[in-house]
Each structure stands twice: as C-alpha cells, then as structure tokens.
Amino acid sequence: MSNFKDAQNKAHPNKTNTLMSALIVILILNVSMQIWLLYTGLNNALGQNRDIALPAFIASLVLFLIGFFWLYFLPMGYRKNKKK
C-alpha cells in the first residue's frame, strides 16, 4: 500500500531537490529567528527586564516544533531494499 512518503520518494529528483532546498532555507530562517530571540531574551534579562524571557522562550519552542515536524517532509531518497 502506498502512502505519502512512498509517493514522495518516487518523485522526480528535480522535485525532491527543490523540496530539500526549501526545507533547509526555512530551517535556517527558524534558527536565525531563534538566535535573535535568545539574544533579546538574555539581553533583557540581564538588564533587569524579565518580562521578555518567557515570551521569547515560547516563541523559540514553537519555532523548534515547527522545524521538528517539518522534518517529516524530508525526502528520504531511494531506499535500498536489496540485500547482498
């Protein structure tokens, strides 16, 4: 029985190539935003402004979860089923 991953793995290499690039670009964007959030949260916490740290953490966690579930769409390429 075929599912989404099977269909994706059989897709044309051009398609998986584009998908992979898009995935990586979005992950890099997420990480960039998280670096900014960590910097801002830390800077404000050290400057006795503690209200920023918690929202920054929540936003960072949401971005991580997005990135984590994003990996489901990672093309796995052709699986080697043949055993020597």
Next chain:
Amino acid sequence: MSDQTEKEPNWKQDFPIERTQSTKVSRRDFARFLCLVSGGLAAGSAYVAVKANFFPPEEVKGEHFVCKAMEVPLGGTRSFVVEGSNIPYILIRLEDGNWRAYEQKCTHLSCAVYYKPGSGQIVCPCHEGFFDAMTGEVLAGPPPRPLPALEVLLNGDDVYVKAASPGHNKNITLKT
C-alpha cells in the same frame, strides 16, 4: 559470511566505513543538524527564562562602607568589592564633585572598565566601549546595556554604597 568479506583485510572489517561516507555531509543530515541546533537554542531560551524568573540575581543589601572621601581625589577612582560578593565595583569622584559607583564589568564581554579623568566617560579598552560617567548609559561601542549602578551615600567623610533605588537607575547627586 560471504566471499567478499573474506577477501577484505581485517582493518576493513573492523572499520567498515567508506571514506566518502565519513567525510560527506548530505543535505538530509544537514537539515537534521539544523533541527538539533534549533532544539539547543530553544533549550537555551528556556534556561534564560527560568533563571530570570525564578533565580534573579541577588541585590546588594544594606549600606557598605567603601573608603574615606579624602582618599579619592577629584577625577580619581577606587575599586572595591561589596562584602559577601565577588563582583568588582568602581567608585568615581567626578571633577564636578559628584560621586558615582558602577559595576566594573563591561556589559559587552565583562572586561574591566576604567574612568578616563577629565572626559566624563568610562571606557572599556577591549572593544572601545564608552559609557557616560554621570548616568552609566552607553555612549558608543558594542556594549548593549548601561553599567549597573550603586547609589553612593556620604556620611560625613565616609563614603557608603547601597543598592540603587527601584525605578531610579541613576545615582543621587551628592556634592561634598
């Protein structure tokens, strides 16, 4: 065991990883690594949030004697440490007679700052950070925050410091 394995030298059986496999990072692995970094950053933010909300830094309690006023000339400074803490502070007697006390650690990368006599500026020599000696505010350079200040009190000829009043970042102007 297959015939091929028998032909391979022993070291290949012990370390059956090809050179390309050990040196090449696929885009798939890179995406997974980015996700790992993302998790690390989220954990870092969690640490900052917990530390800021549940373990705030302790403030200086009570008044602490630093030195006699006559020991510090106009434009002069004196380093001191408050009892029960190892944070270095710097006491400054400005040219106009005002007293100021700041943490001696630059808010950029914790280098020791010093007062430049006659300029009204506190300087961090590491990366050319400049602070206003009157207020502790950043004038130039990479420091992201003002220098944490203490309030200076004069009791006769004795100089005392205490924690800056809440909502009052700047020291009270006291003239001798």
